[in-house]
Amino acid sequence: AQTVTQSQPEMSVQEAETVTLSCTYDTSENNYYLFWYKQPPSRQMILVIRQEAYKQQNATENRFSVNFQKAAKSFSLKISDSQLGDTAMYFCALRVGSQGNLIFGKGTKLSVKP
Amino acid sequence: NAGVTQTPKFQVLKTGQSMTLQCAQDMNHNSMYWYRQDPGMGLRLIYYSASEGTTDKGEVPNGYNVSRLNKREFSLRLESAAPSQTSVYFCASSPRIPGQGSSGANVLTFGAGSRLTVL
Numbered sequence A: 001a002q003t004v005t006q007s008q009p010e011m012s013v014q015e016a017e018t019v020t021l022s023c024t025y026d027t028s029e030n031n032y033y034l035f036w037y038k039q040p041p042s043r044q045m046i047l048v049i050r051q052e053a054y055k056q057q058n059a060t061e062n063r064f065s066v067n068f069q070k071a072a073k074s075f076s077l078k079i080s081d082s083q084l085g086d087t088a089m090y091f092c093a094l095r096v097g098s099q100g101n102l103i104f105g106k107g108t109k110l111s112v113k114p
Numbered sequence B: 001n002a003g004v005t006q007t008p009k010f011q012v013l014k015t016g017q018s019m020t021l022q023c024a025q026d027m028n029h030n031s032m033y034w035y036r037q038d039p040g041m042g043l044r045l046i047y048y049s050a051s052e053g054t055t056d057k058g059e060v061p062n063g064y065n066v067s068r069l070n071k072r073e074f075s076l077r078l079e080s081a082a083p084s085q086t087s088v089y090f091c092a093s094s095p096r097i098p099g100q101g102s103s104g105a106n107v108l109t110f111g112a113g114s115r116l117t118v119l
Helices: none
Strands: A003-005 A010-014 A019-021 A024-026 A032-039 A046-052 A064-069 A074-079 A088-096 A108-113 B004-007 B010-013 B019-025 B031-038 B042-049 B064-068 B074-078 B087-094 B114-118
Touching: A003 A088, A010 A019, A019 A108, A024 A074, A032 A064, A032 A074, A046 A064, A046 A074, A074 A088, B004 B087, B019 B031, B019 B087, B019 B114, B031 B064, B031 B074, B042 B064, B042 B074, B074 B087
Parallel strands: A010 A108, B010 B114
Antiparallel strands: A003 A024, A019 A074, A032 A046, A032 A088, A064 A074, A088 A108, B004 B019, B019 B074, B031 B042, B031 B087, B064 B074, B087 B114
16 A cells, blocks of 8 residues: 655745755555645645656756655655745645555645745 | 636535535546545545546545546535535546556646535
8 A cells, every 4th residue: 555644744934945845655666656736725736846756856846846765765845945825735645657546645734934 | 728627615514415516627637536635634535537437436435426427527426414524525637547648647637625514
């Protein structure tokens, strides 16, 4: 069975600073994908970044980047130059290639303080 | 381009009542999903439909039924609502049959969610 664990229920960061959200996962498959989704107070689920397991290079999307450590089964999200609009729940998710659904962690509530 | 549309956005039911959550996508996606979100639990899969004409159980299917009406629409039905089904429900879709295609095929697009309260 696949699992996703986010060990930080809540975090806070000052505006313009950098914060890292942790995620670990477990799967026996070799073909899988990892995602970070953001859920602001509007409740909408928004894709932040994705990583293919077969790619060694860490994915980057503007201020968002990941540290993908395949051997350690770790997939952390780094947010640089934090903005007030980054305040949200962040979910780490795993999708195994042979299956369709996303398996989510329980989320980390991030507060960006002015 | 609306993406994934869910209705209703809010609903209050009494125990034992039935209701159907509707979901439609206009992106020509093959796969569709229903998740529920509870505080401290993340999102858990209820049912999914890998392609038109097929449906499969997810992690928490008890008390629910689904219908993949056509390629666009995937409904979730509560036959006899229980307080334990109070939750926020999300519909999602993805482009291709799981396991095929590029990583883009593995991205799920979500609806805005439906908050259901069962008294």
